[in-house]
Amino acid sequence: SNSLLKWRWALLPPCGWMPPSASAAAMGKRVAVVLAGCGVFDGSEIHEASAALVHLSRGGAEVKIFAPNIEQRDVVNHLKGSPADEKRNVLVESARLARGNIQDLAELKVSEFDAVIFPGGFGVAKNLCSWAVDGKNCTVNEHVNSTLRAFHSAKKPIGLCCISPVLAAKVFPGCEVTVGQDKNVDGRFPDAETASAITELGCKHICKDVSESHVDKANKIVTTCAFMCKAPLHEIFDGIGTMVKEVLKLA
Ligand SMILES: *[C@@H]1O[C@H](CO)[C@@H](O)[C@H](O)[C@H]1NC(C)=O
Ligand SMILES: *[C@@H]1O[C@H](CO)[C@@H](O)[C@H](O)[C@H]1NC(C)=O
Secondary structure, eight states: OHHHHHHHHHHSOOTTOOOOOTTHHHHOOEEEEEOOOSSTTTSOOHHHHHHHHHHHHHTTOEEEEEEOOSBOSOOEETTTTEEOSOOOBHHHHHHHHTTTOOEEGGGOOGGGOSEEEEOOSHHIIIIIBOHHHHGGGOOBOHHHHHHHHHHHHTTOOEEEETTTHHHHHHHSTTOEEOOSOSSOGGGOOTTTHHHHHHHHTTOEEOOOOTTOOEEETTTTEEEEOGGGSOOOHHHHHHHHHHHHHHHHHHO
16 A cells, blocks of 8 residues: 555665765765666666675775666667667666666766776667667767766776776777677687777777776776676676776775
């Protein structure tokens, strides 16, 4: 009933409530997390977004979440794995992952943050840029581009996982990133050709396993392959942990 719903709602902490963390008050790094929707096939990969947030919380970071206020390229029925005939907004869908506490990416002020992190998922390749259809010829959303460029020129670290490193490859030609292996080693890297597309953009692809991340020290870009590798969920979680740790170290 309606009153039961209200009663349960009253027990929930307010949106954006975060448990106090011992180290946060003293030395919390301020980190912006940029989402691309909610769900692997048309938005942010939920486990990757959550992994990044858990590791940021453990690292004592102060997190704010952003997404562009644009329509999704498409909507996928995740049960059937087929397109759904509906329209959804990237900011509204990302708000699910942010427990409602989210802002339009257009409002992000780089001066208020020490670092930025982009979890992966097809939404990155569909909504934040057009990699899913255009490959290396893709366009990048203007607010995503300006956010990346602003953090880069302020010499603040940028963390990316899964397919998100293509954003850095497109915006910063010559940078070093990893999306895992450049060959389908043991059948664990079915999207290995992404590495050659990155090389064709004039970037250096560094082969890494799921448990590792690569740090491009000159550009302060930290990348890890996450779900680009067919690995157990806890290995992906731990790999994202190494990325978050390196980002916080550089911040
Ligand atoms: C990118 O553009 C080039 C030149 O127009 C074209 O030959 C190539 O097929 C395009 N690649 C993709 C992945 O669309
Ligand atoms: C990013 O923005 C800059 C400056 O407006 C522009 O020159 C560049 O082509 C853009 N890059 C991409 C990948 O859209």
